[in-house]
Amino acid sequence: MTNALEFRDPHRAADLNAALARATAQVGHAPVSLMHVCGSHEQAIAKFGLRATFPRDLNVIMGPGCPVCITDQPEIDEAVALALKGVRVATYGDMVRVPGTAGSLADAQARGAHVDTVYSVAQAIDLARRTAEEVVFFATGFETTAVATAAVILAGLPGNLSILSAHKYIPPVMEIVAEMPDTRVEGFLAAGHAATITGWGIFEPFVRRYGLPVVVAGFEPLDILAALVRLVELVRGRERAVVNMFPRCVTRDGNLNAQRQLWRVFRPIGGRWRGIAHVPNGNLRLRDEWAEVDARRRFTIDVASLWTQAPSTLVRQCICGNIMAGIASPGDCPLFATECVPDAPVGACMVSSEGTCRIWHQYGGVPNLRGAACPL
């Protein structure tokens, strides 16, 4: 724990806040808009109350950084269709409640389907070993979890286990956000854990092409504040650069062994991210040589039968897409905390503990707490 506490020193935070305010004021226009692309960053910002101390003119937006949220409806539908046809589906907890076109895996479970919540792909393997039934692991998440999926595939899966990959790859979506006509984003905070695998060098082509700076950040409060200071300084100086502010974990090249495993198993293809857009190279699918463990090849998945039902009016009002694209806040949504709550989520952002709406709901939204301080 000492290591973590080193990065939780409130006195240093006060110095960094002062530096952040100075740098923001020196940019020359307001507001300055930055985007992070990671639910864990939003969790830390909310949990430590950092937003209440950000300069007024600094706008820190949470982008499409929640893997549960950006899993697209047809992908959920595939898992639901498999479950309804009698295949046992194992997946991470939050995925069970994400609504597809016509219901979630939890709804399928209520109709008699076998759905298992697992904490890791290793648990899915244990599950498959204990049963004779066909088990499908509905694999979701960014490169951080995709690497774990790749490793177990390379190590060999039990014969009755196959993989339905809905894994996503983060770097391409930053390009999509940068190209959005309404975007106000002037710089990106990149997720330290993903960069541990990919290395920070992966952001260099992006920086060259779009002229937006990228700073790699860790997840302790001082990590985030220091990275924001650096990012605002880069915006102020119009510097096109990648800066690694998480050097205790991230290197330029990243984890080469993990990358080798990742690309031996997966290939990037274009596909929709829920609420965002079609993202070229944003989806990770199994390569042809792994066809025998690919659930899409092992089973005929009939999702069309689920699509007869039109989405409800509530779903049509949901603005998750705009929230994930960073052009709206949960507070702008008429459903937030009224019709859409963690117990009965309308949109995916309210389902996952990494979703913006869920995080804002959990930490009581963001009323103006500027200036509040406990006198003790």
Add this chain to the structure above:
Amino acid sequence: MSVVASGDRILLKHGSGGRAMRRLIEESFLRAFATEPEIPAGVIGVAAMDDGGAVHIGDRWLVMTTDSHVVQPLFFPGGDIGRLAVSGTVNDLAMMGATDVLGLTCSVIIEDGFPRADLERVLESMRRTCLETSAIVLTGDTKVMGKGDIDGLVINTTGVALTSHVVRDRGLRPGDRIIVTGTIGDHGMAVMAMRHGLDLDADLRSDVAPINALIRLALNAADGGITAMKDPTRGGVATALHEMAAKSGVGILVDEASLPVRDAVRGVSELVGIDPLLVANEGKALIGVRAEAAPRVLAALRSHPLGADAAVIGVCTDDRIGMLILDTGFGCRLVAEPEGDLLPRIC
């Protein structure tokens, strides 16, 4: 596809002490047990939703409280369902200012096939806890239900006590200090780690204990300076403070650095992503106290072994009424009232 409208069924979250449970009580139970007038003279009834009810008799209040105890596992590090059943009721009486227990009832429902040795172990634990807190069991009831009709063992205890001054959970005023009588999150974290099979190398122990003697010390030292009390059981400190703030019409600002949290609890909390503020305690109290009385109350609490880690953790404000705000040292954030059960983070 048929979708069951939410609200048609009672779910586990309706019993977990958070917002969902409060709504169920307000919408169903309070309607059934409403009185005319709603708040009769000389009575603190269910509508008050306090830790217990009370009836004014002569120059004193007869305080009464009841609690059904269900916990899985029945035996956990630091305690068991028997110790919990005695402590829970004794502590609820104490939170109303009634620290001398007249007597308890003990009603037990047992599942067919339940091991006799386990029952003896639970009853021995109840006997010891009663001795510890000078309480006696006046009457009881025993039922056995079919296998699978009940999960092992359920114990209901009711307690009665007399007091000349009732302490409510709604008397906080701006400027009052909030004291917690010791470390937070111990009970809930110990039980949760065991229930979810989290194989952690951490010394987690429930804090379950009767604290009426400790509260007596505080009340005596305060000399009328205690304005509100509540025990932060299910739903934890956050839920209890929310309720106190809303009922009292104040805001509460908590200093995170002042919160007493054991290292083991803090470590597990980081690991599973559950805030100790939201986790149950079974041997702690939150005490609202006038600022000038705070040092005296704190000293009295710390003189007792169960209050050694007592601390002033917050201040009541006249703005942001009903809100619970946490000063993390980095900035301030709201602490939302938990909705239902807490689950360990998945990824």
